[in-house]
Each structure stands twice: as C-alpha cells, then as structure tokens.
Amino acid sequence: PESPPSIVHVHTVFENMLRPIFARAAAGAGAFATPIRALSVPRGHSDAPVSEPRFLEMVEINFDRAGKLIADEVSATDLEVIKACNSVIRVTFPIRRRDGTSEVVYGYRAQHSHHRTPTKGGIRYAEAVNQSEVEALAALMTMKCAVVDVPFGGAKGGVCIDPKKYDEVELESITRRYTLELSKKGFIGPGIDVPAPDMGTGPREMGWIKDTYAMLTDDINAAACVTGKPVSQGGLNGRTEATGLGVFYGIRSFLSDARFCEKVGMDEPGVKGKRFIVQGFGNVGFHAANFIHNAGGHIVGVGEATSAIYTTNRVAGFAPQEVRDHLSRHGSLIGFEGTGPKPEVLDATSCKNILTLDCDVLVPAALEQVVNESNAHAISCKVIAEGANGPVTPRAEDILLQKHVHVIPDLVLNAGGVTVSYIEWLKNLQHVRFGRLTKKWEERSKRLMMGVMDKLVEHTIPGFLPDNLREEIVKGPSELDIVYSGLQDTMEDACHQTRVCADALSARHADDLPHGVTYRMGAYVNALRKIHQTNKDAGGGGGRF
Numbered sequence: 001p002e003s004p005p006s007i008v009h010v011h012t013v014f015e016n017m018l019r020p021i022f023a024r025a026a027a028g029a030g031a032f033a034t035p036i037r038a039l040s041v042p043r044g045h046s047d048a049p050v051s052e053p054r055f056l057e058m059v060e061i062n063f064d065r066a067g068k069l070i071a072d073e074v075s076a077t078d079l080e081v082i083k084a085c086n087s088v089i090r091v092t093f094p095i096r097r098r099d100g101t102s103e104v105v106y107g108y109r110a111q112h113s114h115h116r117t118p119t120k121g122g123i124r125y126a127e128a129v130n131q132s133e134v135e136a137l138a139a140l141m142t143m144k145c146a147v148v149d150v151p152f153g154g155a156k157g158g159v160c161i162d163p164k165k166y167d168e169v170e171l172e173s174i175t176r177r178y179t180l181e182l183s184k185k186g187f188i189g190p191g192i193d194v195p196a197p198d199m200g201t202g203p204r205e206m207g208w209i210k211d212t213y214a215m216l217t218d219d220i221n222a223a224a225c226v227t228g229k230p231v232s233q234g235g236l237n238g239r240t241e242a243t244g245l246g247v248f249y250g251i252r253s254f255l256s257d258a259r260f261c262e263k264v265g266m267d268e269p270g271v272k273g274k275r276f277i278v279q280g281f282g283n284v285g286f287h288a289a290n291f292i293h294n295a296g297g298h299i300v301g302v303g304e305a306t307s308a309i310y311t312t313n314r315v316a317g318f319a320p321q322e323v324r325d326h327l328s329r330h331g332s333l334i335g336f337e338g339t340g341p342k343p344e345v346l347d348a349t350s351c352k353n354i355l356t357l358d359c360d361v362l363v364p365a366a367l368e369q370v371v372n373e374s375n376a377h378a379i380s381c382k383v384i385a386e387g388a389n390g391p392v393t394p395r396a397e398d399i400l401l402q403k404h405v406h407v408i409p410d411l412v413l414n415a416g417g418v419t420v421s422y423i424e425w426l427k428n429l430q431h432v433r434f435g436r437l438t439k440k441w442e443e444r445s446k447r448l449m450m451g452v453m454d455k456l457v458e459h460t461i462p463g464f465l466p467d468n469l470r471e472e473i474v475k476g477p478s479e480l481d482i483v484y485s486g487l488q489d490t491m492e493d494a495c496h497q498t499r500v501c502a503d504a505l506s507a508r509h510a511d512d513l514p515h516g517v518t519y520r521m522g523a524y525v526n527a528l529r530k531i532h533q534t535n536k537d538a539g540g541g542g543g544r545f
Contacts, residue, residue: 048369048370048372048374048393049372049373049374051373052369052372052373052393052395053393053394054132054136055132055133055136055137055368055369055390056132056133056135056136056139058136058368058369058390058393058394059136059139059140059390060083061394062394062520062521062524063079063083063139063524063528065394065521065524066521066524066525066528067079067083067528069505069509069517069521069525070525070528070529073529073532074528074529074532078532078535079528081535082113082115082142082528082531082532082535083139085110085111085112085135085138085139086111086112086113086114086153087110087111087187088108088109088110088111088131088134088135089108089109089182089185089187090106090107090108090131091106091107091108091109091178091181091182091185092104092105092106092107093105093107093177093178093181095170095173095174095177097166097170098167098169098170105159105160105161105174105177105178106129106159106160107157107158107159107160107178107181108129108130108131108134108157108158108159108160109123109134109155109156109157109182109187109193110131110134110135110137110138110155110156110157111138111153111154111155111187111193112135112138112139112141112142112153112154112155112156113139113142113153113154113531114153115142115153115531115534115535115538116145116151116152116153116534117152117153117191117192118152118153118189118190118191118192118193118194119138119141119152119153119154119155119192119193119194120141120145120150120152120153120154120155120193120194120196120418120421120422121137121138121141121154121155121156121157121195121196121198122137122156122157122195122196122197122198122199122201122228122417123156123157123158123159123178123195123196123197123198123201123205123209124156124157124158124159124198124199124200124201125158125159125161125162125163125171125199125200125201125205126158126160126161126162126199126200127160127161127162128160129158129159129160130158130160133156133158134156134157134158135156136390137156137389138154138155138156139154140154140156140389140390140410140411141153141154141155141156141418142154142527142531143411143523143524143527143528143531144410144411144412144414144415144418144527145415145418146526146527146528146530146531147411147412147415147494147497147498147523147526147527147530148412148415148418148419148490148491148493148494149490149493149494149530150415150418150419150422150490151422152194152418152422155193155195156198157182157195158198159174159178161174162200163200163201171205172208175205175208175209175212176208176209176212179208179209179212179213180212180216182195183212183213183216183217188209188213188225188226189213189217189219189225190219190221190222190224190225190425190428190429194224194225194226194227194421194425195209195225195226195227196226196227196228196417196418196421197228202228203228203229203230203235203239203240204230206226206227206228206229206230206233206235207229207230207233209225209226210222210223210225210226210229210233210234211233213225213226221428221429223428224425224428224429227239227421227424227425227428228417228421228424229424234424234427234428235424236420236423236424236427236479236483237478237479237480237483238420238479238480238483238484238487239420239421239424239483240283240287241283241287242416242417242419242420242421242483242487243283243284243287243387243414243416243417244283244284244285244286244287244288244289244290244291244365244387244416245287245288245291245416245484245487246413246414246415246416246417246419246420246487246491247284247287247288247363247365247385247387247413247414247416248287248288248291248292248295249416249487249488249491249492249495250385250408250412250413250416250491250494250495251271251288251292251361251363251385251408251413252270252271252295253491253492253495253496254383254385254408254495254499255269255270255271255274255361255383256269256270256271257269257499259499259503260406260499263406264382264383264404264405264406265382265404266360266382270296271292271295271296271297272295272296272297273296273297273298274297274298274360274361275297275298275300275314275317275358275359275360275361276289276292276297276298276299276300276301276317276359276360276361276362276363277299277300277301277302277303277310277354277355277357277359277361277362277363277381278299278301278302278303278363278365278387279301279302279303279308279354279355279362279363279364279365279366279370280303280304280364280365280366280367280387280388281302281303281304281323281324281327281365282365282366284365284387284388284414285302285363285365285366285387286320286324288363288365288387289302289320289323289363290320290321293317293319293320297317297361298313298314298315298316298317299317299318299319299320299323300312300313300317300318300359301354301357301359302318302320302323302333302354303346303351303352303354303355303366304327304332304333304351305351305366306332306347306348306351307332307333307334307345307346307347307348307351308333308345308346308350308351308353308354309323309333309336309343309344309345309346310343310344310346310354310357311340311341311342311343311344312344312358313340313341316340316341317340317341318336318338318340318341318343319338319339319340322336322338322339322340323336323338326338333345334347352370352375355370355371355375355379356375356378356379356380357380358380358381359380359381360381360382360383361381361382361383361384361385362379362381362383362384362385363384363385363387364384364386364387364388364391364392365387365388366388366391367388367391368388368389368390368391369390369391369392369393370388370391371384371391371392371393371396371400372392372393372395372396373393373395373396373399375396376395376396376397376399376400376403377399377403379400379403379405381405382405382406383405383406383407383408384400384405384406384407384408385407385408385413386407386408386409386410386413386414387410387413387414388410388414389410389414390410391410392407397518397520401515401516401518402515406518406519407518407519407520408495408519409498409518409519409520409523411520411523411524411527412491412494412495412498412519412523415490415491415494416487416491419486419487419490419491420483420486420487423482423483423486423487433479434479434482434483435476435477435478435479435481435482438476439476439477439478440476441476442476442477443474443475443476446473446474446476447474450470450473450474497526498519498522498523498526499519499522500522501522501523501525501526502516502517502518502519502521502522502523503522505517505521505522505525
C-alpha cells in the first residue's frame with residue numbers, strides 16, 4: 001500500500017476547504033474573525049523556491065533514501081515505526097500586552113520517538129513556527145541523538161511569536177504559560193521531555209521554564225527538566241559555545257582525515273590555512289568561526305541577514321571577535337574595517353551571494369534551505385559544513401554531488417548542543433558540579449607522581465620540566481575541561497562513524513550509485529541501525545505497545 005499523505009498535504013487540503021468558509025464568516029464577524037494565518041502552513045524561514053520540498057518533507061526524503069540503502073537489514077514496517085512521530089500537541093492561550101491589548105499565542109511540542117527517554121529538543125520562538133516544522137525538527141533530533149550516542153528520543157517545540165516584538169515582562173509571561181501548558185499535558189519533566197534553547201530563546205527563557213516547573217512539582221530533580229539554563233540555575237559552563245565548538249570539532253575531524261581531503265581536492269589535511277565562509281553570525285556561527293580562527297583557519301567571508309563581508313586574500317582573514325563587536329555596535333556589517341585584510345562589503349541586495357563566493361569550506365549557520373536548486377550550480381567551495389539545521393536541500397545535494405562538493409551533514413555536525421545538554425542533564429540529576437569531588441584528589445595523585453619522577457631523573461637532567469608545564473600537568477580538570485573533553489570525544493567518534501559508514505555504503509552500492517553515498521546518508525544509516533537495534537532489544541516495540 002502507498003504511504004499515508006504527510007501532515008503538510010493533509011493540512012493543505014483542509015486549508016483549501018476551510019479558507020472560503022472562514023473568509024465568508026470574517027466578512028461579518030469583525031474582531032472575532034478567525035485569522036487565516038492560523039490555518040496556513042508557512043514554508044518556514046527560508047527563501048527557497050516554491051518547488052523545493054518543505055523542511056518536514058526534506059527530512060522524510062532523506063529518511064526514505066537512507067531506508068532504501070539498508071532495505072535488506074531493516075524491514076519497511078520497522079522503518080515506518082521509526083519514522084512516525086509519536087506525539088504532538090498544539091496549545092493556544094491568551095496574553096495581555098503591556099499596552100492593555102490581548103492576543104492569542106500558538107505553541108507546539110512534538111515528541112518524535114520514545115525508543116529512549118526522556119525526549120530532548122529545543123524550543124524556538126519565531127513567527128514561522130508550525131506543526132510541520134516542529135515534527136521535522138523532532139525527527140532530526142531523534143537521528144541526531146542516535147548518531148552521537150546520547151540516550152534521548154527526539155523532540156522539538158516552538159511558540160509562534162517574533163520575540164523582538166515583545167518586552168521582557170511579556171516574554172516571561174508567554175514562557176511561563178507555555179511551560180504550564182506543557183506540564184498540564186505531560187510534555188515536560190526530567191524523565192519525560194527535556195527542552196533546551198533554540199532560535200529566539202536562550203538561557204533566560206530556560207531559567208524561567210525551570211523556575212515555573214519547579215513551582216508546579218515537588219520533584220527533587222526539577223532542575224533537570226530543561227537544559228541550557230544560566231549557571232546559577234543549574235546550568236553548565238561551556239553550554240553557550242557548545243554547538244559552535246561541536247561544529248569546529250566536526251570540521252577538524254573531517255579535515256584531519258587524509259582520505260577525505262584527497263576526495264574533496266585539498267592538498268593538505270587540517271584546518272590551518274584553509275579558507276572559510278560563515279553564513280550566519282549568531283551564537284553558532286560566531287563560536288564556530290572563533291575556534292576555526294584560533295586553529296589557524298582563515299575566515300574570508302561572513303554573511304548576515306542584510307549584509308556580508310568578503311576578502312579574496314588567500315593567506316589572511318577576518319578576526320571573528322572584531323566582526324562580532326562591529327555587528328553588536330551597528331547591527332550590520334556595513335562599514336566594517338578590522339585589523340585584517342580590507343573587506344569587500346555586500347549590502348542587502350547582494351549579501352546572499354556570500355554563499356557562492358570562492359572558499360574551501362562554506363559553513364551555513366543560520367536558516368534552513370539556503371543552498372537549494374536555484375544556487376547549487378553556483379556554489380564554488382569544496383566542502384559545505386552544515387552548522388544550521390537543513391541548510392542544504394536534497395535537490396541541491398544531488399547537484400553538489402555531481403560537482404564533487406561534499407556536505408558534512410547537520411545530523412552530526414551541530415550535535416554539540418545536545419551532547420552538552422546531556423552532560424548538563426546528568427549534572428542536575430547528580431546534584432553536584434563535575435570535578436567537585438575528584439579535582440583535588442587528582443591533583444594530589446599527580447603531585448606524588450611528579451615527585452617520584454623528580455627523584456628518578458633530576459640528578460641526570462636538572463630542571464627537566466619547566467614550572468609552568470609542571471603545573472599544567474598537575475592541575476585537576478575543571479567543569480569546563482570535562483565538558484570540552486566529553487564534547488571532543490563525542491564529536492570525533494560520531495564523525496569517524498559517519499565516514500566509515502558512508503565509505504562502506506559507497507563500496508556496497510558502487511554499481512547503482514557511481515558518485516558514491518553522501519555523508520548525510522552515512523549519518524542517517526548509522527542512526528537508523530542504532531535505533532532499530534534498540535527497538536529490537538526492547539522486544540520490537542521501542543516504547544510502543
């Protein structure tokens with residue numbers, strides 16, 4: 001039998017049926033008319049051509065392609081069990097604005113898979129949020145958690161507002177009411193569903209969520225109901241830069257692989273000396289660029305919503321901190337003059353061209369579908385490293401594969417956020433800061449060891465170890481050291497698994513896929529195998545009865 005229609009298609013049918021009814025009703029209903037906006041399914045945040053699939057359909061396309069590659073390992077029924085979204089809720093609630101007016105707010109939360117619990121995924125505040133989007137992002141989170149071996153199912157949530165249009169008091173009211181609605185319906189809790197920051201939200205909102213949930217329950221582990229909190233609320237040192245640092249670790253892992261570099265046409269492995277363009281300079285883009293810059297990479301281009309800068313200099317780039325400081329002061333990259341090479345400035349009419357300018361690695365770190373069938377032919381980089389969710393469409397990736405441009409997929413590359421969220425969740429359940437119980441004991445053990453080494457070699461090699469190096473060796477790990485170490489190990493292992501899986505699939509399907517299997521398919525297949533095994537070991541149900 002044919003697969004059932006997606007929620008987007010069903011929604012479109014009902015929209016076409018109901019639109020004229022509501023339009024006629026609105027003619028005489030005045031202020032009580034139902035807004036057509038509430039019925040429509042936005043295309044999301046991108047300007048991709050209408051012919052491109054929506055984000056949910058992109059995830060489904062990639063899932064189905066991966067499923068075909070392992071059809072002999074995982075049955076169609078089992079794949080359908082993995083693919084289906086378990087639970088979705090839509091909530092609506094009124095808020096009173098500070099000016100005395102009232103409006104209705106729409107919120108969503110999707111729990112894609114309970115093969116592992118709790119479920120995990122961010123909450124975004126954006127006007128384009130809709131059910132289709134949160135289902136797609138929840139599915140992506142399920143795969144992402146499996147790729148990096150984080151024991152969560154996937155979830156995602158969103159509130160359909162533009163946070164820039166509300167003051168802090170109003171945002172707090174919206175956040176607390178949304179949390180209340182989630183709690184009433186059993187969609188939040190340390191062992192149930194654990195949100196995190198996403199587009200339009202941050203530590204402030206996560207602190208409000210934690211505080212609201214703690215007031216609604218006597219759960220001693222209430223702080224673990226959400227991650228990405230301020231440190232004072234049980235948050236974790238290193239969470240702010242986690243996703244960007246994970247992007248850097250992933251890029252470094254791929255560029256350190258000699259076989260990968262040969263495949264993409266790079267003369268030497270490593271980040272050092274490579275030229276990078278970062279599109280989107282928010283939290284993820286800035287931190288990724290900063291770590292790349294510190295590792296010797298050249299940031300030759302930076303793109304924002306209404307402006308961009310670029311240099312053709314092949315031996316130097318921009319300092320990310322200088323770029324961020326200018327952007328914070330002026331709200332635009334227009335007029336930027338740093339200590340590095342002289343920039344070519346692209347204004348609002350041409351800033352999208354930053355995606356097609358010459359570089360070694362393009363890092364789209366903003367919105368989905370920015371690389372699509374309309375501009376894929378013009379892409380001139382060797383590697384695209386997906387810092388954002390879904391920046392490259394399936395049609396674009398098919399074109400890029402023929403051009404021998406390889407994509408490091410979002411499924412693995414931007415998993416740093418959920419990896420560090422997992423560490424924060426563990427910290428909250430343990431009720432103790434990492435390193436607090438063992439740091440001094442480790443330092444004492446190392447000092448004893450260094451004392452023995454001094455006695456053994458000091459008489460033959462006086463001053464064999466400088467004092468500063470000695471202190472670095474002896475120093476016990478801080479919480480930040482442990483977070484960075486855990487994130488690095490996780491990302492490097494996940495990237496290695498992705499390359500191995502993609503290479504094995506390419507060899508296996510060499511006759512029918514002459515251009516090879518993409519790293520995205522490597523990541524998806526790796527995730528599907530793990531989820532299938534978890535369901536199988538649980539008796540086939542994977543949390544379903």
